[in-house]
Amino acid sequence: MTEPALSSVWTRPRPEPRRRAPGVDQYVAAALAIADAEGLAAVSMRRVAGDLGSGTATLYRYITNRDELVDLMVDAAQGEDPIPEPTQDWRADLAAVAHALRATLLRHPWLAGELAGRPSLGPNSLRRSESALRAAVALTPDITLASQALGAVHAYVLGSVATQQxxxxxxxxxxxxxxxxxxxxxxxxxxxxxxxxHPMLARRVLEAEEPDPNAEFAFGLDCMLDGLAARLGR
Amino acid sequence: MTEPALSSVWTRPRPEPRRRAPGVDQYVAAALAIADAEGLAAVSMRRVAGDLGSGTATLYRYITNRDELVDLMVDAAQGEDPIPEPTQDWRADLAAVAHALRATLLRHPWLAGELAGRPSLGPNSLRRSESALRAAVALTPDITLASQALGAVHAYVLGSVATQQxxxxxxxxxxxxxxxxxxxxxxxxxxxxxxxxHPMLARRVLEAEEPDPNAEFAFGLDCMLDGLAARLGR
DNA sequence: TAACTTCTGGATACGTTGTAGCCATGACAG
DNA sequence: CTGTCATGGCTACAACGTATCCAGAAGTTA
Known part of the structure; x- marks a missing residue:
């Protein structure tokens, strides 16, 4: 006797408003605007609804809870940029994936922690993953290794941007x-x-040059890609 | 006319309790236990004080606010393990730093996000940083590059553990x-x-082997260290 | 020993948040 | 026109961070 399937935000039908209420996309956009301006903690259900002239109860009719709203936000943020076209160069493609992800994270300073902290299963996220995996498979046809390679790049990007912020x-x-x-x-x-x-820390504080965030990020990414090439490349 | 220095949790004197109240270390340990068992969101000031039979107002006499409590927790978690002894092998030392950090993060599932999201300036954290920088300087004497190398490893570790969790x-x-x-x-x-x-995602779901988290982590770390060796090594 | 000081837990308060439920009104469908 | 339903507004509750106050207990001093 199998139990009934449980729903999730991605499987549940998304009702369209019948009257004057905002649609889910508008709620999500409002939440994104608040988060970008004031941080994710400022995104409360009352705030989002209020900014749109909607009732909180109405917002709850479309979005089950705050956690679901954040899931939707995370996916929406990932749908802002077009998917880069693949080249014949896996390395350039993986670098493009990494830079595109970083650009998204920089635009939404709250996003790195969320992406690192929750599985990302929305349509935009899947689309990006597909594109990224395609690049990784160009590096190695072994899907397991390709996934691992992509995971390593992804981890580096998330960690790097989060700590920079x-x-x-x-x-x-x-x-x-x-x-x-x-x-x-x-x-x-x-x-x-x-x-x-702490003599090493002293040297770092007193002697080290102020890092350019872009160059710093690129350095680490290049190291990671070098390593992937050495271990998996052809 | 310089303005007065502003204090921080690390500069303020830490008063010892005079009577039966718990000390700061006890509050922090109680908070750690709650976070490890139930997640960081379960760490409320009332909860921490209550678990120790202390008053919330008393807790506030020793710890200024919840944010400071979290800073203290983050540093305490980093002080649990002894600092590994340096070898003559920068690579082994950097790998040891990475694995030690990962072990700490696995013990405290709430920690990766916090470490990625806030500067870490407590005594234990500085001690760890010093040790890590020493290993990185063995890779390259250029303190700026050494810092960058360490940053890249650190970013990878944080991102990797967080996404695995x-x-x-x-x-x-x-x-x-x-x-x-x-x-x-x-x-x-x-x-x-x-x-x-999503043909690539399909392959991943249907064909890819279930990743062993330890091996997956080590793979990415090895790639990063390979890249660092190639770019900075001697 | 008594008086004084200070530390502490307990209590109250306030604003905010997530969430739940109810209701009157207005918009839409039949 | 009538009935239905979508909606904003409102109330409610538990919980949280933080602030403040108070009585009692514990420690110090004369």
Whole structure:
């Protein structure tokens, strides 16, 4: 006796509004705008509905809960850019996949954590995955290895963008200006360095050049792609 | 006229309790236990205080806010393991750093997202960073490049562990059992595959071997280290 | 020992959030 | 025109972060 299938946001029919209520796409767009401007925590059901002149109860008629709204947001963000055309060069294609993902993440600073933290099964996400897998299969026809290769690139991109955005996020959370944040942290760092227990960190703070985020990202990606080429390339 | 320095959790004096209240370390340990068992969202100030038989107001006397509590938790988690001894082999050392970080993240499933999302400045974190930088400097004496190399490894580890844990996290959030979660998702995946628009995804689902998380992680790490060796090694 | 000070848990309060349910009104269909 | 239903608005509840207050207990001082 099999139990009934359970529904998910991607399987449930998406009812269209009959009267003046906004459609799901409008709710999602409003939520995206709030998240981009103020962070994901600012996306509350009341806020989203209110910004659209809709009732919260109405929003709940279309979107089951907040978690589902975030799923929809994550997928919508991934549908903003066209899928890049494949070339004959797996490496260029994987790099394009990585850069496209990074561009999306930079546009939506809340997204990296969410993408890293939840399976992504919406239509846009699947479309992107398909394109990315196609590039990886050009590297190696073994689907298992291709998936692993893609996973490694994906992991690097997510981790890299998220950590690059961490300082900005902490500032925001503190409610301080960037200058105030530096002033809350700077003396501590100076103290740590003066204590002499962390000579490598001292060198990094005192000698290392200010990283250009784009170049830093590209460096790590190139290393990863180099490694993939060495291990799987032909 | 310079403005006064602003304090942070790491610069503020840490008062010891005078009577029967728990110390900061006990609050943090209780919060860690809750987060490990139930996820970070279950860590509320009331909950932490209550679990220790303390008043919430008392907790606030020692820890300024919830955000600070999370900072303390993140650092405490990083202090659980001893720092590995350096060898003469930069690659082995960087791999050890990566594996140690992964082990910590696996023990605390909430940690990857937090580490990726916030600067980590506590004493344990700095200690780990120092050790990791020492390994990276053995790869290249250029402190800027060493930092970049370490950043790339770090990004990969965080992203990899977080995405490996994503499915588990989604199950938990749904409130479904693992089997129920599969049943909510399985038919959708079958449908997507049957539609024929995602041939690469279909191959992955139908043909790819179930990944061993440890091997998958090691593969990506090896690729990254290969790439670093090729670009910076001597 | 008594008086004073301070630490603590408990309680209350407020604004906010997710979610649930109800109701009157207006829009639409038959 | 009547009936149905979609909708915004409202109320409610539990929970949360944070702030404040208070009585009692614990410690210190004279």
């Amino acid at each position: 961490a300082a900005r996020r902490a500032e925001r959370r503190s409610g301080l200006t960037e200058e105030q944040w530096q002033r809350s942290v700077g003396p501590y760092i100076s103290e740590v360095i003066a204590a002499g227990k | 994503a499915a588990r996290r989604a199950e938990r959030r749904s409130g479904l059992t693992e089997e129920q979660w599969q049943r909510s998702v399985g038919p959708y995946i079958s449908e997507v595959i049957a539609a024929g628009k």
